[in-house]
Amino acid sequence: MADTAIQIGELSRRTGCNIETIRYYERIGLMPAPPRRGRYRSYGGADVDRLGFVRRARELGFTLDEVRALLGLASGGDATCAEVRDLAAVHLKDVRARIADLRRMERVLADAVRACDAGQDPGCPLIHTLYADQDRGV
Incomplete structure (x- = not known):
């Protein structure tokens, strides 16, 4: 150019x-x-x-x-390519951790939406999920 x-x-x-x-x-x-x-x-x-x-x-x-x-x-x-590679490897590790977090969020939300669709639980399953303990997988 x-x-x-x-x-x-x-x-x-x-x-x-x-x-x-x-x-x-x-x-x-x-x-x-x-x-x-x-x-x-x-x-x-x-x-x-x-x-x-x-x-x-x-x-x-x-x-x-x-x-x-x-x-x-x-x-x-x-x-050196090794220095760039090291920086990229650290970033890749972070990206993979974020993907894992997103997959966990997806599972919890999908379960809550399915429970809403089923309409069997009293109240709102999504609201119950948001109030639930952290040890439920999110």
Whole structure:
């Protein structure tokens, strides 16, 4: 991509990232502060690439700190695949734990909805489930 200067609206359009999010990423240092042409921010191809990287990492559920670490590894030149792999492995473990939590929630909710559909319990089974002890599996 040619390094033609673009404004923030065009950067947003090219990357699918909200303008306010771009400004936020600049404030927290994920995106460098761009030069200005008059009162307008001026972005280039490297900014499009970096923002795309950040957006894809966020879509995969990486935290802002993890994205910052990945950017550091990617731009440092000394990044080894093993370091990136280690960061990804920790993230994968967290994702799998969240999936397990969601599966437990799904089972409890499915049971409550089935009990509601059966209409055999007095009162509302979902409300009873929400008041139940934590040791019931959620």
